[in-house]
Amino acid sequence: MSHIELRCPKCGITRPADMSAEACRDCGSPMDVGYLATRDTKGDTAPSPVHETSARVTLGEGNTPCVILNTIGGRLPLGRLRAKLEFLNPTGSFKDRGTATMLSVAGERGVTELVEDSSGNAGASVSAYAARAGIKAHIFVPADAPEAKLRQIRAYGTEVHPIAGPREAVTAAAIAYAQQNALVYASHMLSPYFAEGTKTFAYEVVEQLEDDLPGHVVFPVGNGSLLIGAFNGFNELLASGRIEKIPRLHCVQSRNVMPLVAAFNGQKWGPEDAAKTVAGGISIAAPSRQWQILEILRLTGGSAVAVEESSILKFQRDLAEDEGIFAEPTSAAAFAGLEILVDQDIIQQGDDVLVPATGFGLKDEPPPSS
């Protein structure tokens, strides 16, 4: 018997664990992993939906360093500003945490071929772990996706399917292809296992910073899988008595694609208002877990702010030139948001803050010259 089931985080409905990315049949929310039996962890390691540890598909993801940013932190000014270098995961982004879990479950369920849609970090991550697991991956991408992004995806031997039209057309084509060919749709946006895998972020933060836990964690948010995973992890650590308080979790988006910021602040915004952003990793006009993200901001006392394109690029430069950290624009957006959160006194001078640097600067297009 399985030690897990799938559980809707919104209405609580459950169903047996499977590889389907199908949403809750009642309320439409993506499902989460629920545990039927508590395992013998002492609350120090995240529970895992993988049955056999030996069957884990791993490239050594996680255990990324936390480094102090004295220059940027001193300028704001904050107490200790730390970056967790999530781009030092095996494919260069935090996605590997989620993918490792999703592909481990797929592997032990005998999946041999799967479908995903992403022209960015998730596409590269799923491709790499699929290659490692001996699973054939079909990655659906926008026909106009930049060659630099596709290069890494193709390197892992993935079959890339370019689709014309808007981003939603790519998702629709991926789902249709999976259905027609009876393949698993291993969506980083919808899979309960992907979201579950990102929980290790919180466990590591607590292990690394221990008694020095930051008051705030500031995330760049597209689909929100890292923010959701971090919250679920912190929540488990709170329940087990390992920590006394969950940090305030904040959401940063580009002003050009800001569904969550608008919803959080009661502003009108629709996918038709979306414009191109340098922060490609958070260019998601309709996040499938929007409800869950807003609930987490509310529960932890977090906030949601939108940032200018120019500020994203400025912080990308500052991170590299002042701190030696070459991150994607998407990652830099979180620091641009942090500046606003300090300006608005939501984060106060002297507070300790942690920001995940989610993706490697090497992965993106060359930034416009300064």
Place this chain on the structure above:
Amino acid sequence: MSHIELRCPKCGITRPADMSAEACRDCGSPMDVGYLATRDTKGDTAPSPVHETSARVTLGEGNTPCVILNTIGGRLPLGRLRAKLEFLNPTGSFKDRGTATMLSVAGERGVTELVEDSSGNAGASVSAYAARAGIKAHIFVPADAPEAKLRQIRAYGTEVHPIAGPREAVTAAAIAYAQQNALVYASHMLSPYFAEGTKTFAYEVVEQLEDDLPGHVVFPVGNGSLLIGAFNGFNELLASGRIEKIPRLHCVQSRNVMPLVAAFNGQKWGPEDAAKTVAGGISIAAPSRQWQILEILRLTGGSAVAVEESSILKFQRDLAEDEGIFAEPTSAAAFAGLEILVDQDIIQQGDDVLVPATGFGLKDEPPPSS
């Protein structure tokens, strides 16, 4: 008083520790760090030339994962074939180990501006750590260096000096510029501190693999700093009784640039025989520490083999498509060499082998399509 001095690994002559990259005035060998006083380590951590731990310039380098390569390892066939994912260092290559130490020493000696020559991983690494330390970096590069390589170097705000002519002209220009402007020449090829920093590789391998230490470690070798550092580290661990035996350390080069392989095997080869190789990181026609490298191969029972360009590219593809590891061609060269070492029965079927995957595939030019 300093706890270190500089010591010639060839003739034993010493001089007080300084930031000069000058070779031994007697025999011309680059100098190493020598320790005057033993510190209070229990042999578990590498001794460091840095006086104040709090002054360390760090981006969280090291602690890279070791992963098992079942597919490639099974094909050769070996016992356990492991890759240590050195490309998951902060700038995407193992160089960060050496750079962190070199820049920490520079920082505590009050260096504010330095010079280095490299169009590749070392240039990016020195740029990043210099940025972090608030030190201005001048990186001298060949005028025809590929834009993709320069992009990362420039991102850290480095001043890039393009120099026309052969690779040696670039080094000469860097040295001349350093002399004219009374700046430190922080050469990853010559600095004793850089070589010293790479020792942590061996300490980590022993900590991670413990009783399961591989019989062989196979390195792609250009200047040989990782091989030298690893040997020095293993040697300290042997002296302290932490390990009983040093693994056999092997050297792999491209057939197009093979000074060490030729010297090891008594073949005639000169810089005039060098041709272009896809393995840019080991395209060093006259390694400044050649004597030291050959001595290490001899002492550990290692060997030196040269590989074809086509084999390098084949293993780059195999690593990505079969194991999910996207490494530079330079890193793939070591696996191509491993195949030869097995063919020649130098490494025997069933042996345990470790190979460092030294640089991220994202850092290089797109490989020719297969």
